[in-house]
Amino acid sequence: DAGVIQSPRHEVTEMGQEVTLRCKPISGHNSLFWYRQTMMRGLELLIYFNNNVPIDDSGMPEDRFSAKMPNASFSTLKIQPSEPRDSAVYFCASSPTGERTEAFFGQGTRLTVV
């Protein structure tokens, strides 16, 4: 398995533009998580899905952030409009259900909003 795949790896955009980050979880995993990593706040959970259903989005900072999981193999995190303070590394992770609870992380998307 190729692991969790995120795209793009790097994104530079102008303030006010829409940004879409993409994630393909590991096949067979039922849970998907979006995290944001900054120096100041560390790894913050933004939202997570179980079986494609959003369970908890209380970590989403503002209405400018939205996430979808239309099927078991794809999820998006959208920021519209983007702001400089959204600059961070965004990670997607997936995990299987049951006894195994290890979360597998993608390589991340480094977002820079100028």
Place this chain on the structure above:
Amino acid sequence: GENVEQHPSTLSVQEGDSAVIKCTYSDSASNYFPWYKQELGKGPQLIIDIRSNVGEKKDQRIAVTLNKTAKHFSLHITETQPEDSAVYFCAALYSGNTPLVFGKGTRLSVIA
């Protein structure tokens, strides 16, 4: 909800020495405690984990200990090598299908 505190935030050791990173958690119902290593430009990767029914677990130079009564757990790296330099995160989990709660991370530097 669960809260995980991690110390120290930075740690420098000489090659060959041991490194210890400590974490505390708040929710006594948490039962799974993984440790992740994040190298530059990469996502965190699991290096070792421990469940609440075990007090200690070892894998070569890495060991983790858990004290459920005190609600703290620690990562021990012996005979450190330069390739151990990275950011290490502890985490706690209440149950499957719920998200991991991470500590803020420890930047470990192993000086050759």
